Amino acid sequence: MKSLCASVFLIPCLVAPASAATIFPLDRATILAGSPFDVKVEFDGLVKAGDAKVTIDGKPADSVLGKPLAFIEKEDGTEASALLARAVTLGAPGRHTITATAGSDTKTVTWEVYATPAKAEARNVIFFLGDGLSVAHRTAARLMSRGMTEGKADGRLAMDDLDHMAFIGTSSTGSIATDSANTMSAYMTGHKTAVNALGVYVDRTKDSMDDPRVETMAEAVRRTTKKAVGVVVTSELEDATPAAVFAHTRKRAEKAAIADMIMALKPDVLLGGGSAYFLPQAVPGSKRKDDKDLIQDARAAGYTVATTSTELKAAGPGPLLGLFHTGNMDVALDRMQLKKGTVAKFPDQPGLVDMTQAALDRLSQNKDGFFLMVEASSIDKMSHPLDWERAVFDTIEFDQAIGLARKFQAEHPDTLIVVTGDHTHGVSIVGTIDDDKPGPDMREKVGTYAAAGFPNYTHTNGSPYPDRVDVSRRLALFATNYPDYYETFRPKMDGPFVPAIQNENKQYVANEAYKTVPGAVFREGNIPRDEDTAVHAVDDVVLQAAGPGAGEFKGYMEESDVFRVLADAMALAPAAK
Amino acid sequence: MTLVRRRFLEALALMPAVLLAAPARAGALPLSFDELYSGVSPLGLIFSDKLKEARGKSVVMQGFMAPPLKAEAKFFVLTQQPMALCPFCSSDADWPDNIVVVYLNYPQTFVQSNAPIRVTGLLEVGSWRDPETGFLSLVRLVGASFRTV
Incomplete structure (x- = not known):
């Protein structure tokens, strides 16, 4: 119009x-x-x-x-x-x-x-964000990690014991559907916005940097407190979720500008991937289009720069910038077991648990407390391409990081822990896949109802991670939506799944690389042909929390309401007396 | 119908490649993606000696053609693995860091062969920005031709 x-x-x-x-x-x-x-x-x-x-x-x-x-x-x-x-x-x-x-x-x-209460209830806030974290990821992580006997879980996830809960509505200002930019932006500003936007409302002009701004969490904490600020992710540090803690742009793809905005706020701890946007354009591997050298600038500003797990462990005091990959870091299953993805090129990447530990060690030195955001970025990045084993393995790693934070909380009870997702995926567990069922037809090996039984993952020395994911009776996870692809009914042991690739008509067609996997069947997509992978679901997210201020989480809340609970806990706007 | 059209397009796209490939391929030095860099770190990539020595020579590489910005293009991106770019998880800038940009002799219609391709061309090494598209590349094959494997 x-x-x-x-x-x-x-x-x-x-x-x-x-x-x-x-x-x-x-x-x-x-x-x-x-x-x-x-x-x-x-x-x-x-x-x-x-x-x-x-x-x-x-x-x-x-x-x-x-x-x-x-x-x-x-x-x-x-x-x-x-x-x-x-x-x-x-x-x-x-x-x-x-x-x-x-x-x-x-x-x-x-x-x-x-306004908020005059006095902060929580000295520290740890905000755990499982990107795309859905109920099926939690259930699968519990089953794969702890096992089940006679219908009762053989153990609990760390997140299972967080005592306050809310259902969270994730929709964007322009649509019931949503992405990781506008959702995290709502958590981190208290304002909902449109898909792809961070820290701004979306106006009608083309310029992606001129949209009406609202204050981000890092800005609010810097303006009103002396708390330290930390961010730990497994994606690029400029990816939508970490970017939303700091940045303002209508386009999440403005990653060089986002890196500038993050560093301008001088976070005390910053750990993740995405060094390509910190390197000047002349350095091979850089994705910048200018000569800014953010790594050099960070060193000049007193940061210790770590590029491997070894360097992270050895890092001295002071602000810390950990850049462990030029792009997104590899997922837990590849890092720990399969050594696929880009693990050969980046063999010494720390995991989310080690990074969370390093952040807590450092941030807890600040007498005024801290705000820490920890993201398991690749639950989402592996759910898009229907790579369920990788998504669940990363959910287990996420839960291990939460367990670490719960121990910290036991020693520092003035710590609020919030665990949530930014949006969901259309994924469910329907039973098991049992290779020992007769015949070559994989569909007939899907165990449903009583025939599902229990999966047979094994764990050496009580490890939360299964020894292997390609066991003979494994969890059967399926997506509600998908592009054309070949369903193999098996974990992708040779590297992360690429279900579809684009053809000359800009349509995504099934990746023929999986056509010859024994038992693979063609599955015709049910979403538009220009979608490359499964899309986000509109279903509510389950948020859980424990610690001072957690009682405010209840019933149904909008993502933008969550910011207010965090602001209250930290007393970011003490009411004038 | 689709199949017929697609086969026709495939044939069309392959024709110049086949015609041109013969002279260029003669003596072309095989180069793999794993041989491009001798060092990879978050602080940058280091060109390998083999890459530097092959500069200006005719080389042949195998990989996958990434979807170009438009169907008919003079250049495309060669990747080690098939790529599916997700508009909401990625942007056009989110290529893997070991891509090779292929400049063809003249524009060709992109066809997704859904299989590896073999590209032959003169190797260029060093940072260069395409004046038309602004696309930045480090390793290029110019005057190139390709065929499905």
Whole structure:
């Protein structure tokens, strides 16, 4: 409609009054008192400067915000006007009514500004994010890791003993469906946004760096506390989840800019992959398009730089930058057992547990406490291509890191631990696959109901990881959605699964490399042919938590509500007395 | 119908490759992906001696053709493994770090052979940005031709 208006009916638009404006932050936004945010009003058409007015609770917005909203007569690439003010704050808690008027048309939204308790309940907050973590991943991790006898689990996951829970709605502002950028952005800012966006509302201009900003967790912690900030991931450090702790961009793919934004906030501990965006373009392996050398800059700023597990263990005190891979780090199954993926090139990568330990050792030295975000990035990265063994192995590793944090919490009870996913995948366990069932037809080897029995994974010396994943009676996990692919009913022992590849018509077709696996069957996809792998599910996420402040997690909550619980626990906006 | 069209396109795409491949392949030095770099670390990649010595010479490499930006293109990316790029987990910049960019003699229509291809061309080594697309590459095969294995 907007584009029609802009191109075909240009003249009518010029004379007609604007019909409906969009106000950012959007209606029903919840805003941390005192946090800086951008206000933008996008009118649907061109309006005259004198006609555009904004009020907050009936008073001129300029006087309430303490700065004027600049009038933009014609926004780039549009035939429409806008009003914009950067980095304003609202200190007074309560509901506020914002009305934008142009001529005879008005648009009204309400915002809720909230303060926090004056005193922090939690000195430390550890936020565990399992990317794509769904109920099936948890159940499979428990079954594969602990086993089951006569219907009762032979042991519990660390996350099983977190005592508070909530169902979390993950939808984005533009769609019921969602991605890892907008979901983590909601957790880390308290504002929902659109797919691909981080720390901003999504406006209509093309520029991916000019969208209306909201404050990120790292910024809020830096502004209001002396807490240390740490991030530990197995993906690139510029990937959507870690980026959302720090950055502002409409496009999560702006990874060089994201690396700059992360380092500008001087995190105390930063461990993960993605060194390609820290290297200047002249260095082979760099993915930057400029000469910035963020590694050199970090060293000059006093960081210890570690590139292997050995170097991580040897690192001295002070801020720590661990870059263990040019891209995403290898997954636990490849690192620990199969040595596939890129393990041969990067043979000494630390795991999530070692990285979490290194972060806790360092961050806990800060007398004012810390905020630490730990992400098991590849639960999602292996669920997209239907590589369930790798996704579950990483879930077990995630749980081991949570177990470590629970021990830390036992010694430091002023620590809030939150464990959640950012979105789900359409995956379920339906039983087992039993190679010893008769015949060559793999479908007939799927054990359902009573025939499923129990899987026969083995564990040497009580290891939480099974000795091998290709046992004769293993978990049968299947996806609800998929591109065309060959179902092999077997773990992918030769490297992570690539189910489909793109053809000349930009459509994804089954990867023929798996066609000849004994028993493989062609499975025709059920999602559009331009989807390369399984997509995210819209199902709720299960959040669990323990420690001071965890009692606020209950019932159904939006992802944006979770930020407020964290803000309350750390007292990021102490109410004025 | 699709199959017929596809076979036709495959034939079309292979024709110039077959025609051109013969002279270029003569004496072409085989080079594998594992031989490109002698060192890989988060601080960067180190070109191998074999790669440096083969600079300017005719080499032949085997790999997979990654989906190009548009169907008819003069260059494409050769990868060690088949690639499926996920728009929401990756961006166009998310190539593996050991890719080779292949510049063909003239634009060809991309056909997904869903199988390895063998590319022959003159080896170029060093950072270079494609002026048309801005695509940055370190290792290139120019004046190249390819065929399915």
